[in-house]
Amino acid sequence: MTAWRLAFxxxxxxxxxxxxxxxxxxxxxxxxxxLTWLAGxxxxxxxxxAPIVVGLGVAASRWLPAPWRSPAVVAVVCWGxxxxxxxxxxxxxxxxxxNPTLLDRPYVASWWIGSAIVVVLVVAAGWWRLRSTRPWPPxxxxxxx
Amino acid sequence: MTADTRDAPAERARPNRLRVPWxxxxxxxLRGPELTSRVGLWLGITLxxxxxxxxxxxxxxxxxxxxxxxxxxxxxxxxxxxxxxxSGTAAVPLLLVKLWxxxxxxxxxxxxxxxxxxxxxxxxxxxIALLVASxxxxxxxxxxxxxxxxxxxxxxxxxxxxxxxxxxxxxxxxVAVKLPVIRQALAEPVDRDEPAPPPGALTRRGLxxxxxxxxxxxxxxxxxxxxxxxxxxxxxGVRSGDGPQGIPINxxxxxxxxxxxxxxxxxxxxVYRDRAREFSLDELRAMPQASHDLPIACVEGWSGSGTxxxxxxxxxxxxxxxxxxxxxxxxxxxxxxxxxxxxxxxxFVADRRTLLALDLAGEPLAxxxxxxxxxxxxxxxxxxxxxxxxxxxVYA
Numbered sequence: 001m002t003a004w005r006l007a008f009x010x011x012x013x014x015x016x017x018x019x020x021x022x023x024x025x026x027x028x029x030x031x032x033x034x035l036t037w038l039a040g041x042x043x044x045x046x047x048x049x050a051p052i053v054v055g056l057g058v059a060a061s062r063w064l065p066a067p068w069r070s071p072a073v074v075a076v077v078c079w080g081x082x083x084x085x086x087x088x089x090x091x092x093x094x095x096x097x098x099n100p101t102l103l104d105r106p107y108v109a110s111w112w113i114g115s116a117i118v119v120v121l122v123v124a125a126g127w128w129r130l131r132s133t134r135p136w137p138p139x140x141x142x143x144x145x
Numbered sequence: 146m147t148a149d150t151r152d153a154p155a156e157r158a159r160p161n162r163l164r165v166p167w168x169x170x171x172x173x174x175l176r177g178p179e180l181t182s183r184v185g186l187w188l189g190i191t192l193x194x195x196x197x198x199x200x201x202x203x204x205x206x207x208x209x210x211x212x213x214x215x216x217x218x219x220x221x222x223x224x225x226x227x228x229x230x231x232s233g234t235a236a237v238p239l240l241l242v243k244l245w246x247x248x249x250x251x252x253x254x255x256x257x258x259x260x261x262x263x264x265x266x267x268x269x270x271x272x273i274a275l276l277v278a279s280x281x282x283x284x285x286x287x288x289x290x291x292x293x294x295x296x297x298x299x300x301x302x303x304x305x306x307x308x309x310x311x312x313x314x315x316x317x318x319x320v321a322v323k324l325p326v327i328r329q330a331l332a333e334p335v336d337r338d339e340p341a342p343p344p345g346a347l348t349r350r351g352l353x354x355x356x357x358x359x360x361x362x363x364x365x366x367x368x369x370x371x372x373x374x375x376x377x378x379x380x381x382g383v384r385s386g387d388g389p390q391g392i393p394i395n396x397x398x399x400x401x402x403x404x405x406x407x408x409x410x411x412x413x414x415x416v417y418r419d420r421a422r423e424f425s426l427d428e429l430r431a432m433p434q435a436s437h438d439l440p441i442a443c444v445e446g447w448s449g450s451g452t453x454x455x456x457x458x459x460x461x462x463x464x465x466x467x468x469x470x471x472x473x474x475x476x477x478x479x480x481x482x483x484x485x486x487x488x489x490x491x492x493f494v495a496d497r498r499t500l501l502a503l504d505l506a507g508e509p510l511a512x513x514x515x516x517x518x519x520x521x522x523x524x525x526x527x528x529x530x531x532x533x534x535x536x537x538x539v540y541a
Contacts, residue, residue, distance in 0.1 A: 001324065004324060005321040008318070008320045008324065009318055011314075012314045012315070012316070013314065015314030016275075016310070022306065025303070030299035030300070032298070034304060036297075038282050045244060049241075066344045067345050069346055070346060070351065073352070073355065074355050077241075077359045082238075085238075085288060085363055085381070088291070092292075092294075093289075093292070093294030093295075094289075098400050099395075099396075101384060101388035101389075101394050102395075103383060103384075104385050104393075105382065107380070107381060114380065136345075
């Protein structure tokens with residue numbers, strides 16, 4: 001086991017050392033932006049996104065009827081992560097008037113239509129689960145703390 | 146995503162009191178090494194693919210002395226760079242579920258007394274901070290670059306390369322630290338010690354399936370920019386694939402400040418030592434022409450294939466009396482933007498599929514595709530397929 005761990009750790013340290021030599025070349029006036037982007041992602045995740053998701057989970061366990069909970073999780077994981085990955089095209093910061101072949105799809109309209117379809121699917125899936133499982137077992141006491 | 150099913154200490158469970166949460170405040174029903182190690186394994190695989198294909202792409206532009214880039218297969222760069230962006234996109238949901246599964250551990254308190262345990266705790270925190278920061282940095286800047294959006298004040302290419310090494314180093318260290326946990330968790334079934342789910346809730350196995358599905362959805366929704374049969378599904382692809390003569394463009398003639406030329410007076414210069422020859426457009430068209438189906442494959446991960454017709458660069462090199470295996474610098478008429486010149490190493494010049502193309506899809510090149518002539522070679526990134534060529538400098 002120790003040999004295996006060293007087989008990962010030694011190249012890992014070497015890669016970090018090489019990374020340091022590359023970062024050493026970064027011009028001084030770019031460092032503010034580099035650090036903002038390095039730390040910004042972590043801060044946005046840990047202080048904004050993760051608390052929102054935890055809050056949504058707590059809210060769903062209190063107020064969302066049980067048959068709809070799993071469909072809602074599926075929707076949030078699939079559509080939510082796709083939305084985050086699509087931020088650059090949804091925002092359209094790269095659109096340029098001289099190049100109509102770039103970002104040439106109706107991204108925002110697609111997002112709204114997709115979101116509507118996701119909501120309809122979640123409602124329908126919960127409804128189907130409610131209908132097909134009868135009687136629906138009650139939630140155990142204390143789950144809504 | 147469900148409320149805690151375990152009994153929290155009464156003092157901690159008191160509602161309506163704001164405080165920093167403890168690691169035990171979160172539900173551990175789905176979370177645990179069984180879930181984390183499986184999602185982490187696939188996250189590690191997808192991100193390792195992006196690392197290796199990214200390194201390969203970097204070598205196309207900064208080729209180290211020990212490496213000779215092959216000209217075959219002609220589609221190689223198209224596949225590796227497509228894979229780079231596709232696996233990076235698939236990593237987004239994997240990363241989010243992975244971080245969700247370990248989020249409570251952010252609220253572990255370090256050991257109070259100074260000593261070995263505290264030092265190890267801090268070292269692990271630092272290595273994980275490096276890993277998470279570098280992964281988010283790479284995915285955020287990479288996805289923005291694919292959409293040609295650069296809201297930062299640094300060179301994308303040099304930082305994406307440098308932080309890739311921060312990522313791979315901190316990943317290897319993370320695996321070294323966690324190896325016993327990973328091995329044990331992967332050897333056990335995913336539902337080991339899993340409490341029965343509340344009615345209607347997902348199991349661990351269910352959450353894993355949802356995670357794989359989310360990665361698949363992210364790929365389908367974006368990969369059409371390079372996988373042409375997906376173009377009608379990829380609602381968030383950066384390109385639909387449309388463009389002049391059936392191929393998208395990256396830098397327009399307007400952005401490069403290239404004016405349409407006068408075909409009667411325009412000349413291509415080919416220079417070798419003290420020999421220089423000029424070719425008019427008619428002379429180029431009078432030379433033996435070759436046609437090849439070759440892709441334009443961009444570093445941003447999109448690609449498109451076209452039928453290019455023109456003069457093999459090898460014939461132009463021979464026309465100025467330069468030996469086989471010579472290198473060629475292509476110099477563009479563009480006045481703005483990077484990559485005004487490109488170097489064709491000897492093996493690309495010798496490959497007769499490397500063309501000074503005059504036509505695309507049976508018509509003269511559109512101005513945005515490099516009229517009157519451009520370089521098109523097999524297995525090369527788009528930035529090196531120089532457009533609006535006015536001079537070829539040959540070096541033996």
